[in-house]
Amino acid sequence: PEGYFRALAMDADSSIFALLRDSVRLNGLNGVSPNRSSVAVRHVMLSDARLSDARKSDLRVKFDDHIGLSADYTGLGFVNDMSVRVSTLDIELRSRGQVDVLSIFGNGAFELRILLGAVDTLRRGQINCILATCPQTVCYEMEALLQAHSYRTRAVKGWLLADLLRQDSAEEDICAPRKK
Numbered sequence: 001p002e003g004y005f006r007a008l009a010m011d012a013d014s015s016i017f018a019l020l021r022d023s024v025r026l027n028g029l030n031g032v033s034p035n036r037s038s039v040a041v042r043h044v045m046l047s048d049a050r051l052s053d054a055r056k057s058d059l060r061v062k063f064d065d066h067i068g069l070s071a072d073y074t075g076l077g078f079v080n081d082m083s084v085r086v087s088t089l090d091i092e093l094r095s096r097g098q099v100d101v102l103s104i105f106g107n108g109a110f111e112l113r114i115l116l117g118a119v120d121t122l123r124r125g126q127i128n129c130i131l132a133t134c135p136q137t138v139c140y141e142m143e144a145l146l147q148a149h150s151y152r153t154r155a156v157k158g159w160l161l162a163d164l165l166r167q168d169s170a171e172e173d174i175c176a177p178r179k180k
Contacts (some may be wrong), residue, residue: 004036008096045086047114083152088117093126101175102130111160112138115145122149124165129175134160 007029009020024030025038031038097123104111111132121127122145134142134155142160143153151162154174155165161174 001050004038005100006031006037007039008042008092009039010042010044010046012043014043015082017041017043043085044092046092046117047087047110048088048112060179083120089114090120093121095120099124099127100127102127102133104130106133108133108135111135112142112145115142117143119149122146122151123158125150128164130160130162131175132160132162134158 009024011017011020020039020041024041027053029037029039082121089102104114106114109133115122115132118127130146130151132142135158139155139160143155143162146153146160146162150165152165152174155161163175
């Protein structure tokens with residue numbers, strides 16, 4: 001509805017999670033401010049469905065050496081050896097309704113895995129607009145996945161923009177607000 005928004009912020013790094021939580025509190029985004037806007041913050045590592053299932057190997061899988069992100073066979077994730085719950089966007093968005101904007105900033109390491117964990121959500125057309133960092137190594141695969149689920153895509157300076165294909169879509173208006 002006009003005048004307020006509902007958002008969900010998720011991060012695997014406990015220091016970023018704490019910053020997000022504090023920012024929500026400081027900015028009055030708890031749903032009780034005059035405009036009723038709210039942001040739910042979750043401490044979670046997003047990945048594809050395969051990671052959420054128990055692995056047969058007990059070796060850790062490295063995702064991002066910069067923040068020390070890895071996961072093990074239990075389905076638990078670790079950031080600098082601190083455990084964090086592993087989930088998928090399909091699980092996290094299952095009961096959230098329509099999502100206006102999804103932004104994925106995966107440090108160039110796991111954007112594709114996050115999208116692979118959202119195939120049911122994409123199939124349902126539950127996300128209107130997707131903005132994701134798009135590493136050259138997997139950008140083509142990310143575009144192909146989104147296009148296979150009726151999203152238009154455009155890569156721009158290391159980012160991938162995508163929105164649901166609509167009859168009134170014009171090439172220049174990817175992720176533009178819908179006219180009422």
